[in-house]
Amino acid sequence: xxxxxxxxxxxxxxxxxxxxxxxxxxxxxxxxxxxxxxxxxxxxxxxxxxxxxxxxxxxxxxxxxxxxxxxxxxxxxxxxxxxxxxxxxxxxxxxxxxxxxxxxxxxxxxxxxxxxxxxxxxxxxxxxxxxxxxxxxxxxxxxxxxxxxxxxxxxxxxxxxxxxxxxxxxxxxxxxxxxxxxxxxxxxx
Amino acid sequence: xxxxxxxxxxxxxxxxxxxxxxxxxxxxxxxxxxxxxxxxxxxxxxxxxxxxxxxxxxxxxxxxxxxxxxxxxxxxxxxxxxxxxxxxxxxxxxxxxxxxxxxxxxxxxxxxxxxxxxxxxxxxxxxxxxxxxxxxxxxxxxxxxxxxxxxxxxxxxxxxxxxxxxxxxxxxxxxxxxxxxxxxxxxxxxxxxxxxxxxxxxxxxxxxxxxxxxxxxxxxxxxxxxxxxxxxxxxxxxxxxxxxxxxxxxxxxxxxxxxxxxxxxxxxxxxxxxxxxxxxxxxxxxxxxxxxxxxxxxxxxxxxxxxxxxxxxxxxxxxxxxxxxxxxxxxxxxxxxxxxxxxxxxxxxxxxxxxxxx
Numbered sequence: 143x144x145x146x147x148x149x150x151x152x153x154x155x156x157x158x159x160x161x162x163x164x165x166x167x168x169x170x171x172x173x174x175x176x177x178x179x180x181x182x183x184x185x186x187x188x189x190x191x192x193x194x195x196x197x198x199x200x201x202x203x204x205x206x207x208x209x210x211x212x213x214x215x216x217x218x219x220x221x222x223x224x225x226x227x228x229x230x231x232x233x234x235x236x237x238x239x240x241x242x243x244x245x246x247x248x249x250x251x252x253x254x255x256x257x258x259x260x261x262x263x264x265x266x267x268x269x270x271x272x273x274x275x276x277x278x279x280x281x282x283x284x285x286x287x288x289x290x291x292x293x294x295x296x297x298x299x300x301x302x303x304x305x306x307x308x309x310x311x312x313x314x315x316x317x318x319x320x321x322x323x324x325x326x327x328x329x330x331x
Numbered sequence: 332x333x334x335x336x337x338x339x340x341x342x343x344x345x346x347x348x349x350x351x352x353x354x355x356x357x358x359x360x361x362x363x364x365x366x367x368x369x370x371x372x373x374x375x376x377x378x379x380x381x382x383x384x385x386x387x388x389x390x391x392x393x394x395x396x397x398x399x400x401x402x403x404x405x406x407x408x409x410x411x412x413x414x415x416x417x418x419x420x421x422x423x424x425x426x427x428x429x430x431x432x433x434x435x436x437x438x439x440x441x442x443x444x445x446x447x448x449x450x451x452x453x454x455x456x457x458x459x460x461x462x463x464x465x466x467x468x469x470x471x472x473x474x475x476x477x478x479x480x481x482x483x484x485x486x487x488x489x490x491x492x493x494x495x496x497x498x499x500x501x502x503x504x505x506x507x508x509x510x511x512x513x514x515x516x517x518x519x520x521x522x523x524x525x526x527x528x529x530x531x532x533x534x535x536x537x538x539x540x541x542x543x544x545x546x547x548x549x550x551x552x553x554x555x556x557x558x559x560x561x562x563x564x565x566x567x568x569x570x571x572x573x574x575x576x577x578x579x580x581x582x583x584x585x586x587x588x589x590x591x592x593x594x595x596x597x598x599x600x601x602x603x604x605x606x607x608x609x610x611x612x613x614x615x616x617x618x619x620x621x622x623x624x625x626x627x628x629x630x631x632x633x634x635x636x637x638x639x640x641x642x643x644x645x646x647x648x649x650x651x652x653x654x655x656x657x658x659x660x661x662x663x664x665x666x667x668x669x670x671x672x673x674x675x676x677x678x679x680x681x682x683x684x685x686x687x688x689x
Binding site for chain 1: 425427428459460463464466468470473477478489492496497500503
């Protein structure tokens with residue numbers, strides 16, 4: 143076994159171990175922290191593959207962004223410090239079965255088709271990713287990029303609309319309410 | 332004169348000639364690790380001493396002056412005191428995470444050092460995404476604070492952690508935009524490319540007003556990211572006793588303290604690399620007599636000098652500005668810094684496309 147293989151197995155064991163801990167722990171904050179370590183392990187795997195850009199993006203998006211937001215929402219949840227109740231037996235059995243089927247399915251796929259090494263040279267560089275992302279010609283991703291941007295913008299606007307509270311004291315909303323009330327009373331009259 | 336690049340090359344060649352490549356690499360790992368830990372210790376001692384002396388100077392007093400000549404060994408004595416103190420773990424705390432948090436803070440401060448270029452040809456890892464690596468790994472540093480605040484099982488710690496999270500998540504954006512400004516002008520994320528592009532003048536001189544704006548935004552944002560006053564809401568001692576590290580004592584507290592100062596060093600080093608030319612001497616144009624004279628000063632001295640100048644500026648902030656309120660802090664970022672830096676980025680792009688920089 144070469145050093146590279148040893149590193150791969152250590153990284154994989156780390157990712158799988160922390161992932162299992164993340165789903166089996168009964169403290170929700172610890173689950174988030176184990177998830178964090180699992181994601182860092184995946185970033186390490188990308189570094190091992192020498193695709194540094196993807197690794198850095200993995201850290202920015204998942205570790206620095208999503209896990210921090212998860213931890214934030216845990217902080218704002220009531221009773222998040224207590225241990226969660228033990229899962230009922232039926233749920234445990236069902237989840238174990240689901241995991242087993244998942245393993246069987248993946249094993250079957252790998253057994254039948256295996257991992258074939260591509261003959262194309264794996265070429266990545268930040269400038270190439272950038273020009274491909276913004277390209278409009280052959281193999282360009284500018285349209286999907288724009289569609290995703292619009293989707294994210296819509297999600298952001300949606301969040302703001304949900305977060306705005308209709309406070310009773312705020313002038314615009316209360317005026318509207320008054321008008322509707324008046325019109326209703328007019329109709330009644 | 333033997334330069335740092337020369338010394339590292341001699342060691343590298345000797346190791347590769349004496350051992351197989353695998354063992355040579357392993358020995359190099361060990362050497363680099365030892366050097367980084369040594370640098371950590373020295374930086375902690377020097378920067379804490381510097382902070383106390385600078386604050387004393389600004390407040391017209393002497394500062395530490397009993398241990399050693401002009402009190403120079405005060406921080407050594409403090410460190411020995413902290414090492415022999417008991418590191419207590421509160422009963423109600425989540426013990427595992429409580430003890431893990433200081434190490435997370437330390438490890439991240441160490442990892443961020445990898446792409447820094449300390450002198451000409453003297454760098455741990457010339458990774459091709461250097462600046463992005465810095466931005467991404469430093470965004471993880473908030474995890475240590477959040478973990479410490481939660482695991483302490485203390486309301487002050489939790490409040491400090493929530494404040495710190497909100498602060499770091501928001502100020503990361505401005506810091507990222509400021510870094511992007513230089514990346515656009517250079518056209519590369521690699522640290523050595525960015526430094527080489529400043530051989531005929533630092534970006535702060537070459538890039539006109541947009542780079543000055545980016546520089547100021549960078550300074551403000553990194554001050555907030557390192558939890559320094561006037562943005563030290565996470566540990567505001569008059570409101571939250573000590574914020575996220577209220578429950579920590581002994582060496583565990585010292586690790587947080589150390590990580591904070593090393594983070595200051597790292598962000599200032601990155602600022603010096605991006606805006607002040609890293610190890611590049613003060614050059615104007617190419618091939619002038621002035622440039623030749625400046626080349627006599629070693630590159631490591633240039634780097635250290637610039638970095639410590641920026642550290643001094645950040646300390647200056649701390650001892651002159653009052654602390655912001657949390658709503659003022661978030662307003663400053665989302666209503667002022669972020670729109671300004673977005674617009675600034677467009678300006679920088681225009682300058683880069685039209686070739687208006689020198």
